Amino acid sequence: MSQEVLKIEGLSVAVDGKVILDKVDLTINEGEVHVLMGPNGAGKSTLGYSLMGNPKYEILEGKVTFKGEDLLEKSVDKRAKAGLFLSFQSPQEIPGVTLADFIRSGMEAKGERVSLYKFKKNVKSDLELLNMDASYLDRDLNVGFSGGEKKKAEILQLLCLKPALAILDETDSGLDVDAVRTVSAGVEAYKKSHNGALLIITHSTKILEALSVDRTHVLVGGHIAAEGGPELVDEINENGFEKYLNN
Ligand code: ADP
Ligand code: MG
Numbered sequence: 614m615s616q617e618v619l620k621i622e623g624l625s626v627a628v629d630g631k632v633i634l635d636k637v638d639l640t641i642n643e644g645e646v647h648v649l650m651g652p653n654g655a656g657k658s659t660l661g662y663s664l665m666g667n668p669k670y671e672i673l674e675g676k677v678t679f680k681g682e683d684l685l686e687k688s689v690d691k692r693a694k695a696g697l698f699l700s701f702q703s704p705q706e707i708p709g710v711t712l713a714d715f716i717r718s719g720m721e722a723k724g725e726r727v728s729l730y731k732f733k734k735n736v737k738s739d740l741e742l743l744n745m746d747a748s749y750l751d752r753d754l755n756v757g758f759s760g761g762e763k764k765k766a767e768i769l770q771l772l773c774l775k776p777a778l779a780i781l782d783e784t785d786s787g788l789d790v791d792a793v794r795t796v797s798a799g800v801e802a803y804k805k806s807h808n809g810a811l812l813i814i815t816h817s818t819k820i821l822e823a824l825s826v827d828r829t830h831v832l833v834g835g836h837i838a839a840e841g842g843p844e845l846v847d848e849i850n851e852n853g854f855e856k857y858l859n860n
Contacts, residue, residue: 615643616642617641617642617643617678617681618642618643618679618680618777618778619639619641619677619678619812620639621638621639621676622675622676622677623638623674623675623676624660624676625674625675626656626663626670626671626673627670627671627673628669628670632835633670634656634659634835635836636675636836637660637835637836639830639837641778641828643777644804644808644809645810645811645828646804646810646821646826646828647811647813647826647829648812648814648815648821648830648843648846649812649814649815649832650815650829650846650849651831651832651833652833655832655833655835656834657782658702658814661780661782661812661814662699664697664699664780665689665697665780666687666688666692667689672685679778680696680777682695684697693722693776694722694723696778697778698774698776698778698779698780699779699780700768700779700780700782701767701782702782702786704755704763704766704767705754705755706753706755706758707753707754707755708753709753710753710754711750711751711752711754712749712753712766712769713729713736714729715770716732716770716773719773719774720732720774723774733747733750736769736772739769739773739802740769742795742798742799743769743795743799744765745765745766745769749766760788761789764785764792764796765796767784768784768800768803769799771800771803772799772803775806775807775809776809777810778811779800779803779809779810779812780811780812780814781800781812781815783814783816784813785797785815785819785820786816786817796820797819797821797823800820818847826842827842827843828840828841828842829841829843829845829849831845831849831854833854833857834858839857
């Protein structure tokens with residue numbers, strides 16, 4: 614049996630005193646691809662932020678185990694170091710920190726020290742895969758990047774940091790067809806390089822085309838309303854969330 618990476622048990626979360634997530638259960642094993650779907654406002658991003666340890670999100674109850682350890686006990690830094698990665702719906706700009714140095718500091722936090730020269734050499738094939746010019750490495754993180762470039766920069770981080778689990782929060786939204794294909798190729802490479810697991814939050818199936826989906830979860834009103842295999846993604850794309858709304 615494959616190794617368990619993430620186990621969420623009965624997780625309830627509030628923001629500003631309002632309950633957003635209601636007793637969510639979700640388990641992801643090594644190398645598995647999970648899809649999280651749900652209408653706007655269902656709590657998908659809230660789940661990502663809560664797992665990452667954003668202090669705005671108050672854990673009311675429940676347990677989260679990451680690689681056998683209590684995740685909720687850990688600081689944000691320690692969660693990333695343990696191998697949890699969240700690709701944000703709107704990536705942050707960090708003036709004064711280049712993309713290269715941002716990624717290198719993430720690698721360093723994981724105990725992997727690499728010179729700028731060597732980093733640039735190592736990352737060359739990843740840049741090619743993502744159709745990114747090497748000059749991006751010397752630019753300040755996300756400053757002046759287009760939406761697509763920001764998403765590619767996140768996938769580059771994913772390829773370099775090799776987390777055990779990557780949560781991609783609508784990484785494909787707002788991208789043109791070619792950019793989705795490129796991002797999808799990057800995600801596939803991440804998965805293949807070290808059997809990394811994925812939780813993909815998405816409204817479209819395009820990013821899933823190159824990947825084989827193991828499990829689909831439907832989040833409605835803060836709770837898991839349905840679960841299934843890859844066929845559930847197609848079913849929802851055809852029929853929407855309507856039948857889950859009143860359950
Ligand atoms: P989704 O990603 O599924 O569209 P979100 O997790 O972003 O949904 O939001 C779920 C609900 O929680 C929404 O009603 C949203 O307004 C609320 N919410 C999320 N984050 C915050 C926040 N930081 N402050 C106030 N309300 C929030
Ligand atoms: Mg969201």
